[in-house]
Each structure stands twice: as structure tokens, then as C-alpha cells.
Amino acid sequence: MKYDHVKIEKKWQKEWAKNNIYKTGSNQKKPKHYVLDMFPYPSGQGLHVGHPKGYIGTDIYSRYKRMNGFNVLHPMGWDAFGLPAENYAIKNKVHPEVAVKKNIKRYKEQLSILGFDYDWEREINTTDPEYYRWTQWIFLQLLKKGLAYESYEPINWCPSCQTGLANEDLEDGKCERCKSVVEKKPMRQWVLKITDYADRLLKDLDNLDWPESVKESQRNWIGRSEGAELEFSIKDREEKIRVFTTRPDTLFGATYVVLAPENPLIESLKEDIPNWKEVKKYLDKAKAASDIDRSAEGREKTGVCLEGVAAINPANQEELPIYVADYVLGSYGTGAVMAVPAHDERDYEFADAFDLPLKTVIQPLIVKTAGDDAVQPGKALEERSAVVCIVKHWSEDKYLCSRWKKNDWKGFVIGGIEQGEDIGQAGIREIQEETGYQDVGFLTGVTTVHSQFYHAVKKVNRFAHFQAAFFQLKNGKRKETAEEERELHDVVWLTAEEVENFLNREDMKLIWQAFRGNLLYEGNGILANSGAFSGQDSESAKQAITKAVSGKRVTKYKLREWVFSRQRYWGEPIPVIHCPHCGVVPVPEKDLPVTLPKVKSYAPTGTGESPLAAIKKWVNTTCPTCKGKAERETNTMPQWAGSSWYYLRYIDPKNKKALIDPKKEKYWQPVDVYVGGTEHATRHLIYARFWHKFLYDIKAVGTKEPFKLLKNQGLISGPDGRKMSKSLGNVVNPDDIVERFGADTFRLYEMFLGPFEQGNLWSTDNIVGSRRFIEKVWRLAEKVDSKKKADEPELEALVHKTIKKVSDDIERFSFNTAVSGLMILGNEFEKAESISRVNFGIFLQLLAPYAPHITEELWRWLGNKKSIHLEAWPRYSPAKAADSLVTVIVQVGGKVRGSIRVNSDSEEETVARKAQEAPEIGKWLEGQTVKKTVYVKNRLINFVV
Ligand code: ANZ
Ligand code: ZN
Secondary structure: OOOHHHHHHHHHHHHHHHHHHOOOOOOOOOOEEEEEEEEOOOOOOOOOOOOOHHHHHHHHHHHHEEEEEEEEEEEOOOOOHHHHHHHHHHHHHOOOOHHHHHHHHHHHHHHHOOOOOOOHHHHHHHHHHHHHHHHHHHHHHHHHHHOOOEEEEEEEEOOOOEEEEEEEEOOOOOOOOOOOOOEEOOOOEEEEEHHHHHHHHHHHHHHOOOHHHHHHHHHHHOOEEEEEEEEEEEEEOOEEEEEEEEOOHHHHOEEEEEEEOOOOHHOOOOHHOHHHHHHHHHHHHHHOOHHHHHHOOOOOOOEEEEEEEEEEEEOOOOOEEEEEEEOOOOOOOOOOOEEEEOOHHHHHHHHHHHHHOOOOOOOEEOOOOOOOOOOOOOOOEEEEEEEEEEOOOOOOOOOEEEOOOOOOOOOOOEEOOOOOOHHHHHHHHHHHHOOOEEOOOEEEEEEEEEEEEOOOOOOOOHHHHEEEEEEEEEEEEEOOOHHHHHEEEEEEOHHHHHHHOOOOOOHHHHHHHHOOOOOOOOOOOOOOOOOOHOOHHHHHHHHHHHHHOOEEEEEEEEEOEOOEOOOOOOOOOOOEEEEEEEEEEOHHHHOOOOOOOOOOOOOOOOOOOHHHHHHHHEEEEEEEOOOOEEEEOOEHHHHHOOEEEEEEHHOOOOOOOOOHHHHHHHHHHEEEEEEEEEHOOOOOHHHHHHHHHHHHHOOOOOOOOOOEEEEEEOOOEEEOOOOOOOOHOOOOOOHHHHHHHHHHHHHHHHHOOOOOOOOOOOOOOOOOHHHHHHHHHHHHHEEOOOEOOOOOOHHHHHHHHHHHHHHHHOOOOOHHHHHHHHHHHHHHHHHOOOOHHHHHHHHOOOOOOOOHHHHHHHHHHOOOOOHHOOOOOOOOEEEEEEEEOOEEEEEOOOEEEEEEEEOOOHHHHHHHHHHHHOOHHHHHHOOOOOOOEEEEEOOOEEEOO
16 A cells, blocks of 8 residues: 555545535534634735644644534635735736635635635635625724714825825834835824723733733733823913823922923914924924834933923922923823923933933832842831941942841941931941941932831841931041941942942842932832922822822823724725715615725825725715715725624624624634734734624624634744745745645644744755654554454553543644654554554544544545544543553663663563563674673663673
């Protein structure tokens, strides 16, 4: 029997399709499992070997679930609207509809030769009017609820794609598609109010079984900030400046106010600004930079003072200068900030560049929560004021540091401040006592830091108020210190650089930083220089100060509304009509779908109008309300519309009356496992969750979240380690690989490359290893002995252990380890004289999800009538798996030459015989006389020669 993969694979693919064996079951009494792939965008280039990795994973998983008695829904479809298809069509001078048809055909062929178990009866295509009828229907529901509206705000405009874009379509301020720098362009557009769902999108992430990294990027994308809006009045004017701040507790520390260049207030202050020309110049320049660049960390701070105007701090009526600076964004918060350079890094950098004053209003509070000196719960805090002495050498550039011997605290000389002492006096006394140095001069106070920790030496929880001060010794005159002082501390002289590395306490580090001139502190603490609020903790002061100045507590999000219209041809028409009398009128649901007209020219117009606007016959219509002359909306929906709900349509793909039948929805939703690339973390996966929640609100679906479990497949890169792409010339075509090695080998190879969620390199050389395994499986069939009732106990045990391993591994998407388990079993089969039919059958079943063709062929060859893929998954028997095998190391002349598996507690004689029979050991014994054997029970046998 020769293994002819081409013949076998073709034969079974045809047979499976003919018998429709992967048809989704409809018996709702059975448990269900919905396994979903992120459906592809059928581009002109077809699939490369990297694309199927995720599909192979879901294929294995869904086959496994089917064999475990689940009704499995594992569908496939096409996300075919949008720019790539349209640009491809323009470039190749074919109509997008024709191009898409052709590309889909090619994709489907490529998927088919891999032997996937898709239920093709449920295939969907987002460009099919029967599909997008429901995309339009969802839009109408959003419109009805006021969640879709027209807006004239400036939006991102890609000059090369000639269309408006949503924030999600940008990457580093550039068009994600063509990498052009986008402009801001004011234009009429449709917007979806995704921000109404921001809170729910954020909160419900907690319950999802998704990779933490994906959840975290969604959290950042949503970007929730709690804060306050405070009003600063402008001296001698009516206008007010509203600022958004997350730190109202720092209000007394504001030393200037900044307006974003986009803030319209600037223009209205024009007549009072003597340096208007300079200001205007800055405003014009600022427009060019993207928000992302402007908020980049470490970017040089620029800006211009609005001379002639001043803001009034509502907390203390102080007059503050007003600046315009582009580090404040027009699109976030209120487009204005109160700048607190002592407590905000960007303000700190700006103040540094513009020589503006700094005012510390938060004294750091460090609370130790971990380690030996963590505050011990239940014990009272003992408050203590202490002076922290930074002492400079009398002649060298060195500082005096101190280490507590008992607990290795490394800091400075510290001592309690006693009744009636000031910090200078306390410091001098302490330095003399602790170090013996006598002639100490007090120079200045440095900073205050509060600190809570457990004092292991004194055995108390301490709440220390550290006042740091700077001293210098006048000379080296020194007295012997007391015995008990020496027992407690070491003192050393260190250079500034050494001090930096020496310190091991957060509070001491902050003190040193302040001493070195860095007064920035962004954490929480205790208020100072803040009038009646001084002494209060910063958290509670947030509310108290907001209230005191009649501010408003608000929550802001980084998430922006979803800009939902594109000025392009290849998308779902937005189903509304503009009537000169009635305004925006929704297309009645009974008139859906509004189909895309067939056109000759679909290239973008460049005017900001969709090419559809030129098709008068299509545009001109009658108003559904007043029956007067009216025009259709000519903008189309973005690429992400159709993919925001496609997983629902698979459940009920042919329903003409509704988006989905609620009974079917109830049975199949949510998707049990969803597999796709990480690049969708903040686009598709946020949009789809938004639409799903909306559909839940209007009772079109019954679940709050669409995708329970999410898995990201790692990328397969080209042999050169770079992402596969046509332009790099490193693309490997799966068709060729399948032709040469077979789909089974290909599938096995991709799963064996490494952990599913990790990236790997493709290597056509290494695929040979997988091919050899498949060939071995083929050869093993010849060893099957139909009369044999069972295999040797060890082999029986291994078979059952493998059942357990493969099941557990598939369950947790650890496909590579399951393959190694199967390989081990394959090797043991090879060593055996013969294999029982039952066990070989189990082996085939375990391998079937990975290599569906060869296993089907051999399964039938064993005499089975039913497809292996419809069989029940092998039952694991713990009793059979519980072997008593142990591995015994075999040495010849004291050198390790191999190992054997034997039943534990075997006689020495048996072990010796087994060892001698093992081929890899026998060769070392050839021509030798064994003088003696040494056996360490169940562990090692040594042949002394
Ligand atoms: C004063 C202040 C003091 C601030 C302080 C921080 C620390 P997130 O967390 O990202 O929401 N801000 C407000 N609007 C801004 C805008 N349009 N462009 C740039 N920065 C803006 O950041 C909120 C903080 O960012 C706000 O709190 C404000 O600075 C600044 F010790 O106000 B803060
Ligand atoms: Zn009308």
C-alpha cells in the first residue's frame, strides 16, 4: 500500500461534501459549541501559509467538540466591503463586485484543500444585499435611538484614500491602510455614539475569558478618567476657562493655565492680546501635528503666552498667566488645563522650558504594603516627626549615609524632633549623637515626605513625618559614639552617584531626588500650602476642593464617537433620505436593502463626496414621509460595519424576516470560542461588543457579550523572520505545500511549530519531519492484528494516557503538546510486534482532528462504515492508564547508554534481560563480558564489564 496523499485527500473531501457530514446539528436538546474564526477579507493575493494557522486550530477544536457529542457550529464567510477590495479593483480596473467574487472563489478553494470542517451552507458575505439588509437595519435602529447622528466636527481625512476615517483606523496618526499622514477636515458625517457604551464596554471586560493583553488594550483605548471640571475666570472679562483635571486636589499648586490651540476662547480674547501675531502663528503651526505626536512622551514643549490676559485661580483668587500650547489637546476634556508643574510631568517640562514657578502642594505619602516593613494590619500607627539629615563632607564632594544593621534600611541620619526644637537643632544633635561629628552647620530645609511602615527594630507601625534638611560639616572633628549607636548603624561617606544606588527606601529616594533639584511628585499624599485644606489627604481633598470652588465631578473617556461614514463606493449605503421639508428621513424597513447601484466609475471623487453622489438616477428619490422630491444619502458605511454582527447571522443565515430567530439565538449565543489575530484588539472587537450591547438593549439578542473565550493565534513569519508579504518576496503559498506534502502534513506541521499563541518561523525544510510521522502512521496500519484482544499492559496504559493528554491539550488549545503525545504513542506502536485493532482505532481517532484525511482512509480500511469524524471521542479509562511502569536508567561500564520502561518491582533478572534486548543498549554490550550487574531498584541498572 502506498501513501498517496493527493488521491486520498481529494477523495475524502469530495465524499464529506457529498454527504454533508459537517452540517450543523439542529437538535437543541444536545449541548452546543460555537467555534468562530475571524472571517477573512478576501484580498487579491490569496492566503499564504501564515493565514490558516488559526483556522487549523479552530478546525481541530471543533472536530474534537463534535466527537465529544456537541452540536458544533463552525462557519465561514467573507468580510468583503471596504477600501482594500475597492483599491484593488481600481488598480486592476475591474469592478469591486467582480473582483470580490473572484477573490472569494480563490479563498474558498484554498480553504477547501486544507480539509476544514466548515458548514458551507451557512456561508455569508457582507456584500450580499441579503446580508447587508440587516446591517442597514441595525443602523436604522441606532438612528431611532439617537445613537446615529449627523455631525460637522472636523474628522480624520486620508488624502490618499480620499475618505474620512475613524480614530480606530489610524496608526500613529497615519492611515492604517496606506500610511499617509491624515488631516483634520471639517465635513458632514455620520457618527455612532459609542461613548454611551463606554462604561459598560469597560466594566464587562472583567468577566471575559480573553487574553489579558487584549483586555488591557481595550481598557486603554476606552481610557476612563475620573476628575472634575473647574472654572477659572478671566480677569476683567466675562468669559471663563473650564478645565478638566484628574487632580482637583492640586488646585492651589496651579501656576499657569493652558489652552489647546483649538480652543475657540483664544480667538475671542484676540483684542486683549498684544502679541496676537505671534499667537496666531503658533496656532497655524500647531494644526499640522497629530494628537498622537502632540501627546508623545518627552516631546519638546512649545507654546506662547497670551499676554494681556490673566486667569483667576478660584481657590485663592491668584492671577495666573495663560498660555496656548499644543501639549493640550482640543479633542480631550475641555481643551484647557490648569497647569500644576510640581505634580504633573508635562506641566513640569513646560514650566522648565518657560521658566514658570513651581508650587508644591502635595507632600508625598509612602505606604509600605509589601515586604518585612509593610504596615502591619490591626496595629495602631505611631506618629512621629523626624528630621532627615543630608550631611555634606567638610572638604570632599561626599554625603553621609547611614545603614540600619538589623533590617538593612539604607538612608540618612534620622532623628526625632523633640519638644521645642527646630529641624536645624534636632538635626545637629542627631548628627553628633549618631556619627560623632561635632561641628555641624545647618544650611536649609529640603522637603517633607510622610511615610508609613513597620519599624522592625522598634516593633511598631510608624507614621513618620520626615522633614529633610541640608547640613554641612565644618571639619572632621569627631568623638567616639555610644556603644548602642554603633550597634544600630553604620555610617559611610558616598559620592552623589553612590548615594543614588545606595538608598533602598522609597521615602529616602524621594528626599534625595528633591535635594538634587527634582521636585516633581505625581503620587498621592498630604496637602500643603493649600489654605484650609492643608493637612488633608489628597484623595479626600479631591472632592472637598471641587465642592469648595463649585466645580463639577465628571468622568471622561479617551474613546471618541465612531465616525461611521466613508466617501467611497464599496460599502453599505447608509439607509436615509434627505428631504428638503422633512430633513433626515430613515428609509422604511420594508424598503431595505438599499442596494448599491451598478456603476461604471467608482473611483473616489476627491471632493469629499462619495462617487454615489454622481449617480443622479440613484440619488433622486421621493421622501417616504411627504412623498416630495428628496435625495438619498450618498456616504457609505465603514469596512467594520458588516463584521460587527456577522457572528449572529451564521446562526440563522437565511432568515428573511429578522436578523436572527430569537430561539436559535438563545441556543447558540454566545460564541464559545473566538480565534483571530491581535490586530483586532481595539477595532473589530470593540465595535462588535458595542453593537452587541446595543442589540441586547433593543432585545434583538439575549446576551450582553458576544464572545466568551478569545484566543489569539501567533503569527507565522517568513523563513527570513519577517512578516510574510508579497513586497518582501517571502510569501509561501499553501497550495504548493499541500500539493507536495499533503494537507494532513501541513496541518500537523503548523500545529507542531510551537505554542498556538506564540509566533513562529515557517520552514519548508522542517515540514519533512511531520510528513515522516504521517508516513509512519500509514505504515503502522500494517501492524494491526485484528485477532489481538489487547496490547501489552504498558502499551494499553500509554494509549489511555494519550487519550487523556490529547483531550486536555486540545481543550486548552495546546495543540503542539498533543501532537508530541501522539508521536510518542506512534513510536511505541512501531516498537511493538503488532497492534490491536481497538488501540490503533483509538490512535486514529485522536489524530483525526489534526489529520482528517489519512485517519479517515485508515479508519475505513479497518472496516468501519461510518466517518471517523462522526464517531464518539475515545473514552479514557483511568484504570487502564494506571500502569506501574517506571523508567530505569541503563549503564554499561558506568556510562549511561539509555533507559527502559519496566513494571515497578520487577525482578533484577527481568530488568537485565529487557535492558540487554533493547537495541540501543545491546550494541554497547556486544563483545563484552558482563562481570556483574548492579541494580538500584526501579531506578538504575549497571552492567559492569
Ligand atoms: C491638573 C493636574 C495636576 C493634572 C496634576 C494632572 C496632575 P488623563 O488621566 O489622561 O485623563 N489634561 C486635561 N485635559 C487635557 C487635554 N485636553 N490635553 C492634554 N492634557 C489634558 O489626564 C487628565 C489630566 O491631563 C488632567 O489632570 C490634566 O492635567 C491633563 F498634578 O490637571 B491634570
Ligand atoms: Zn419629506
